[in-house]
Amino acid sequence: MxxxxxxxxxxxxxxxxxxxxxxxxxxxxxxxxxxxxxxxxxxxxxxxxxxxxxxxxxxxxxxxxxxxxxxxxxxxxxxAKPSDQPGLNMRGSELLGKEFELFEPISSGRGKIKAGGSMWLVSGPDMPSGSKVRVIGQDGVILRVEAAQA
Structure with a gap:
């Protein structure tokens, strides 16, 4: 060796x-x-x-x-620098706190809104179509909503 x-x-x-x-x-x-x-x-x-x-x-x-x-x-x-797009690949997080009109009524806890050209499933209290809702959270691809204050 x-x-x-x-x-x-x-x-x-x-x-x-x-x-x-x-x-x-x-x-x-x-x-x-x-x-x-x-x-x-x-x-x-x-x-x-x-x-x-x-x-x-x-x-x-x-x-x-x-x-x-x-x-x-x-x-x-x-x-290493912080991203200029921190919400990238976190679809739906940009909708938190925003208000939308229900596209389809929430019945049995499920409905739909139209946001940014996309349809989103929402969960929340039962409300008729056209009601104003605010996004308060997200569970995967389903947004949690509540009735918006008038």
Whole structure:
């Protein structure tokens, strides 16, 4: 084993980097990307400086792995910004507190309103068609409503 370590070449590091990147493609979730890139970086260093001792190669590998992962983590944290559309994929939440006319009467606790070109199922107290209702909540795709104050 020790003789192998003394004979490490840039090909060994490039092979390790390639294997790690292949594992990353199969779903490591980003963990092996930076380690694979670090291995390729050590391969480049050993190509340029072939007399680099194996212990220094492993130290460089460890330092580059940690450094690349930490730098990426910091970049991701600073690049994260709040969405300009916080209600995206939360259909119906934009209707909370708004008033609408019942399109179909609420009978047995169910009815329909027309909001933004879409028909919505509503639940609430029985009311005739045309009554004003206010959206007070949401249960999945069904909006909870109450009679609007006149």
């Amino acid at each position: 020790l003789s192998f370590l003394h004979q490490l070449t840039f090909w060994d590091w490039l092979a390790l980097g390639t294997v790690l990147l292949i594992f990353e493609v199969f779903g490591a979730g980003g963990y092996l990307l930076w380690v694979g890139i670090a291995a390729a970086g050590v391969g480049l260093i050993t190509f340029l400086l072939p007399q680099t001792p194996w212990a220094l190669q492993f130290i460089l590998f460890a330092v580059l792995s940690i450094l690349s992962a930490v730098l990426w983590w910091k970049r991701q944290r600073t690049a």
